[in-house]
Amino acid sequence: MKQIVLPEKVIKVMRKFADNKAEIFVVGGAVRDMLLEKSVKDWDFTTNLTPDEMKKLFPKNSFYNNNFGTFSIVVAVDDIFEVTTLFVRHQLIHKFGELLRLWPLAHHNHRATTTHEPTNPE
DSSP: OOOOOOOHHHHHHHHHHHHTTOOEEEETHHHHHHHTTOOOOOOEEEESSOHHHHHHHOOSSEEOOSSSOEEEEEEETTEEEEEEEHHHHHHHHHHHHHHHHHHHHHTTTOOOOSOOOOOOOO
16 A cells, blocks of 8 residues: 655644644545545544634634534635544444444344455455
8 A cells, every 4th residue: 555645734734733732633535535545635634622622723714613513624715624523523423333233133134343354456
């Protein structure tokens, strides 16, 4: 697998979180695209900061106006990074995990799993 190199604009935003002792992780389709060695068009992140704490880091060119804990950082005219509070993501993951746990009960002999073995495309 090729080494993944993050664009400077991503590093700059992530560094701002790290410099303020916050955790930040690239998530979602960006991770998928990097692993598939495709160009990333949509950068999403998760952090342990709340939207109010993020607003202190990015007082300009940012907004927060939803119930999902997602904070948006405008890095260019048509380039917005979305950062979701880790706690909110954890709640969603917990709900998804609960759904997977109940799935076999609803589908008799079918097994639900949250892991899968990578396949070798060669």
